[in-house]
Amino acid sequence: MFNSIFSSILSDSTFSGNEFVIITITAFLCGLIIAGGYMIKNRYSRSLVTTLVLLPAIVELVIILVNGNLGAGVAVAGAFSLVRFRSAPGRGQEITGIFLAMAVGLAAGMGYIGIALLFSLLVTGVHLLLKSVHFGSENKGVKQLKISVPENLDYENRFDDAFQKYLKEYSYDDVRTTNMGSLYRLTLSVVMKDNVSSREFLDELRTLNGNLDISLGRMTEPQEAL
Numbered sequence: 314m315f316n317s318i319f320s321s322i323l324s325d326s327t328f329s330g331n332e333f334v335i336i337t338i339t340a341f342l343c344g345l346i347i348a349g350g351y352m353i354k355n356r357y358s359r360s361l362v363t364t365l366v367l368l369p370a371i372v373e374l375v376i377i378l379v380n381g382n383l384g385a386g387v388a389v390a391g392a393f394s395l396v397r398f399r400s401a402p403g404r405g406q407e408i409t410g411i412f413l414a415m416a417v418g419l420a421a422g423m424g425y426i427g428i429a430l431l432f433s434l435l436v437t438g439v440h441l442l443l444k445s446v447h448f449g450s451e452n453k454g455v456k457q458l459k460i461s462v463p464e465n466l467d468y469e470n471r472f473d474d475a476f477q478k479y480l481k482e483y484s485y486d487d488v489r490t491t492n493m494g495s496l497y498r499l500t501l502s503v504v505m506k507d508n509v510s511s512r513e514f515l516d517e518l519r520t521l522n523g524n525l526d527i528s529l530g531r532m533t534e535p536q537e538a539l
Contacts, residue, residue, distance in 0.1 A: 321424030328377060332424070336377070339426040340370040343417040343433040350437030351410050354444045365410050369418035369429070376422025458483075460499045460518060461491070461525040468497060471521055479514040481506050496525065503529075 322332055344366040352362055413436055420429040462468045476483050480503050487500040505511065511529060518527050 319425070319428060322426060323380075323424030328424075333377070336373055336421050336424065336426060337370055339429055340373040340418055340421040341366065343421065343429050344369040344414060346430075346433040346437055347410060347414055347417070350440055351406070353441060355406060361407060361410070365414050368411065368414040369421060372415050372418025373422035376419055380423070454504050456503055456505065456529055456531060457486075458499075458501045458503045459526075459528045460501075460522055461527070462497045462499065462522045463525065464490070464495050464497060466497075466523065468499060468522075472518065475514070475517045475521065476503075479506055479509050479517075480504060 322335065328336075347369075348362040348365040351357060351365060413433070417429040417433050420426075420432065460468075460472070462471075482502075482504040484502050485499065486502055487498075489498050489500075490496065491498045505514070515527055515529060519525075
């Protein structure tokens, strides 16, 4: 009984109407599972989740039509490769979702509906488990500090005394010019000491940077980060 899950319902390169309906429904169901799992505890767009629902069925139809035809398969592979160059870069989770949708569509198109459903449930379940245990999440104690300083101010070592007084750790992530080169923007990753006031820390920094903009907040993940 269990072994039947890993067998294909297609016996050769042809397929019947019933088999096509079963495979297509399975592809849509896998897409719904993938999209539903992605929508839990993730940032997403309507366009992305709609794509995750429809993509397995689209890939499934392509695989059914080119089954046994090597020339058509090569042509379709070339067409799919063009999609990459017309797409905006995405986060790692988005790319993983797209590849998962394509993989289960491929399995469904070859008639392995049991594998397609099982793999969709398995990967989605593992994804939700990793999310629930905060696997790979950043240290919540790490914050991002941004300090603006005028161009005529020597910022190197200027803030070291304040940093040592209020911070456990700090490191410079980025230094850039802003406001037509009249200001420097320092970006640091910092860890505050226990039982210190962030307000007092910012007030002390203001006396050192000429009372220009300072921000202290949680680390933000760039939209294009993988």
